[in-house]
Amino acid sequence: MAEAFKFELVSPERLLVSEQVESVVIPGAEGEMTVMAQHAPVMTTIKPGVVTVKTAGGQEQRYVVFGGFADILPSGCTLLAESAVAVKDIDRADIARRIQEAREDMNDAKDDASRTKAEQFLHQLTTLEGAILPA
Known part of the structure; x- marks a missing residue:
């Protein structure tokens, strides 16, 4: 059995x-x-995706996150998400809304850097949609 450590997943809501x-x-x-x-200690930004947690009891939990950052230390990990929800509670309409907003941001981009950033975010969201939602 692997050694356990403290993990916290925090969103602005809870x-x-x-x-x-x-x-x-x-x-x-x-x-x-x-x-x-x-x-090893590291801090990283988080892209939209799925966080998979294996509890000390051996159960697996999955959460969808929409950006944020993670602070990783030898004693634990804290992930501060811009938005997060359990995969089982994901709302197809919410994903569709986020994808539409990303498309609008891409179309409204004023320069190449902004457009590229919006395109990357749109790609991440569509990949996430395919990974978590049944067709």
């Missing part, structure tokens, strides 16, 4: 998770990363 876990897979801006006890 604290979603605060417990001892074996591992957490987070959608870091540079790619997915697995956090375990005694992880």
